[in-house]
Amino acid sequence: MAEAYIIDAxxxxxxxxxxxxxxxxxxxxxxxxxxxxxxxxxxxNLDTATVDDIVWSTSTQKGKQGGDLxxxxxxxxxxxxxxxxxxxxxxxxxxxxxxxxxxASVMSGMxxxxxxxxTEMMSYTQTIGAEEANxxxxxxxxxxxxxxxxxxxxxSHQGVCGDAIAAxxxxxxxxxxxxxxxxxxxxxxxxxxxxxxxxxxxxYNEDGSVALDREEFPRPETTMEGLxxxxxxxxxxANFDLxxxxxxxxxxxxxxxxxxxxxxxxxxxxxxxxxxxAAVLIxxxxxxxxxxxxxxxxxxxxxxxxxxxxxxxxxxxxxxxxVLEKAGLxxxxxxxxxxNEAFAVVAEKFIRDLDLDRTKVNPNGGAMALxxxxxxxxxxxxxxxxxxxxxxxxxxxxxxxxxxxxMAPALIIERI
Numbered sequence: 049m050a051e052a053y054i055i056d057a058x059x060x061x062x063x064x065x066x067x068x069x070x071x072x073x074x075x076x077x078x079x080x081x082x083x084x085x086x087x088x089x090x091x092x093n094l095d096t097a098t099v100d101d102i103v104w105s106t107s108t109q110k111g112k113q114g115g116d117l118x119x120x121x122x123x124x125x126x127x128x129x130x131x132x133x134x135x136x137x138x139x140x141x142x143x144x145x146x147x148x149x150x151x152a153s154v155m156s157g158m159x160x161x162x163x164x165x166x167t168e169m170m171s172y173t174q175t176i177g178a179e180e181a182n183x184x185x186x187x188x189x190x191x192x193x194x195x196x197x198x199x200x201x202x203x204s205h206q207g208v209c210g211d212a213i214a215a216x217x218x219x220x221x222x223x224x225x226x227x228x229x230x231x232x233x234x235x236x237x238x239x240x241x242x243x244x245x246x247x248x249x250x251x252y253n254e255d256g257s258v259a260l261d262r263e264e265f266p267r268p269e270t271t272m273e274g275l276x277x278x279x280x281x282x283x284x285x286a287n288f289d290l291x292x293x294x295x296x297x298x299x300x301x302x303x304x305x306x307x308x309x310x311x312x313x314x315x316x317x318x319x320x321x322x323x324x325x326a327a328v329l330i331x332x333x334x335x336x337x338x339x340x341x342x343x344x345x346x347x348x349x350x351x352x353x354x355x356x357x358x359x360x361x362x363x364x365x366x367x368x369x370x371v372l373e374k375a376g377l378x379x380x381x382x383x384x385x386x387x388n389e390a391f392a393v394v395a396e397k398f399i400r401d402l403d404l405d406r407t408k409v410n411p412n413g414g415a416m417a418l419x420x421x422x423x424x425x426x427x428x429x430x431x432x433x434x435x436x437x438x439x440x441x442x443x444x445x446x447x448x449x450x451x452x453x454x455m456a457p458a459l460i461i462e463r464i
Contacts, residue, residue: 051333052151053343054461057431058087058249059326062419063264065170071260072251072323073171077106077113080251080325081121081167087249088163088327089125092341096122100159102133103150105142105166105423108173109135117167140390141451142166143326143426144350144459150330151347160335165327166424173422174321201357202303204296206452207282207313209360210391212300215309216359217397221317224392225275228317228416231389235413236268243412243439247431265320265419280311281318303358317392322419326427345434348444348460349375355454361394363456364448365401371446371458379404382460383442386429388449389414412436425449430459437463 060080063072072080081104089096104118119133138145143166150164204212214224238244239262250261286297301307336343351374353367364387372379385408387398399409412432415425426449433445448458 050155050157052154052330052347053333053336053464054345054347054434055329055331055336055341055343056088056092057326057328057434058084058091058247059424059428059431060084060251060324061248061260061263062322062324062421063260065174065321065323065419065421067171067175070171070323071264072169075251075259077117077167077169077172078121078124080169080323081117081165082125083251084165084249084325084327085121085125085127085163088329089127092329094329095339097128097130099127099131099161099163101153101162102131103146103162103164104133104135105137105146105427106135107137107139107142107168107422108176109137110176112172113167113169121167137423138455138457139452140388140420140422141426141449141455141457142423143428144430144447144449144457145426147328147330147427147430148350148457148459151350154330154332155347160332162330163327164330165325165427167325168421168423169323170321170421171323202299203357203360204299205282205285206360207318207391208286208296208300210313210318210393211282211286211309211311212304212307213359213361213397214312214393216304216307217393219393219396221312223396224312224317225272227392227396228275229270229272231410231413231416232267232270234411235266235417238412239263239266243435244432246435263418265322266417270316275316278314278316281314283311286311300358313391313393317416319388319390319415320417320419322421324419324421324424324428326424326431328427328430343464344438345461345463348462350457350459353456353458355456357454360452360454361390361450362397363454364394364398364450364458367448367456367458368402368446371460375460377444377460382444382446383408383440384411384433384436384445385409386433386445386447388420388425388429389416390420390450392416394450426457430461433461434463
């Protein structure tokens with residue numbers, strides 16, 4: 049099997065994902081994707097006529113985010129028309145899957161140069177969600193007509209699932225708030241020390257002025273007192289009547305009738321709603337040598353794992369175990385872990401279940417501090433892991449994240 053090398057990775061800063069308020073919210077999603085595609089091209093003197101494919105991730109593929117963003121953004125970036133593109137959706141996990149798919153095509157020997165990445169403008173998808181709600185469109189799994197969701201594997205809202213998992217695992221709010229505070233402190237330190245600088249690219253407006261050149265979401269002033277004062281976000285949603293007496297909480301209790309809980313997640317210990325994009329350049333060894341590119345890392349192994357779709361968020365632990373087995377590695381071989389902080393309980397459970405050294409897990413903060421642009425986050429985390437391995441001299445990094453439907457992709461990279 050051929051090797052798949054990571055040549056470069058870059059990303060935009062993450063802008064606050066509120067319509068009309070975030071620094072990126074006025075831009076088209078193609079503009080964000082084109083920004084990182086241009087950066088990958090220019091930073092590596094890439095002949096885009098030699099790019100075999102562009103594999104992109106976008107979760108909400110509607111309206112401005114529909115229509116194969118991977119291909120359209122490449123054209124917007126001025127890529128050669130020979131550079132094809134496709135767009136996938138694995139909910140939150142798509143940004144890892146796009147890299148895995150790109151690596152697979154290179155490792156198979158069928159392609160030599162593939163760019164992976166993702167984009168999500170949550171300022172835009174919030175608008176779509178509000179419009180659908182006003183039109184009476186029900187959330188997925190609530191009378192959606194999907195038998196697998198409505199009858200066989202009832203699903204709930206992710207935040208409600210996070211609260212339910214915390215109760216089931218005996219993880220209290222204090223522990224979740226403590227992890228959220230650590231995330232803010234680590235992100236603040238990383239920003240001040242310039243740990244993200246190698247990957248970060250400025251986003252410009254159409255007129256050439258700067259739209260955003262720094263992280264917009266972090267709140268370094270966060271304290272435990274402030275976090276403890278925040279009201280739980282999902283209690284009302286858990287018990288909201290979606291019709292016919294059906295609630296999100298009852299959906300979970302159909303599968304876990306013994307489970308009852310009070311909310312423990314809130315705005316401070318849940319992932320931030322943001323806009324962002326990221327790109328990762330993957331090539332074969334032969335392509336890198338021919339074009340004078342110096343690999344920064346290589347793909348060691350990747351895996352996909354499904355778990356209970358009703359609780360939805362628990363697949364990262366089995367996914368990590370699966371990819372470690374595929375790589376022939378043990379957890380102690382991993383120098384750097386990135387687990388997406390969709391909700392604090394996801395990261396806290398991951399650390400506890402695998403009995404990890406906390407200093408090696410999200411050492412530069414995570415989505416609670418920096419935000420989670422759904423389809424882009426996985427690609428962002430891969431770049432973050434690579435940067436951190438280079439900064440510390442570590443060898444292996446493992447990246448994983450939960451995804452709706454009870455899934456988790458996982459990836460192990462090796463620094464070169």
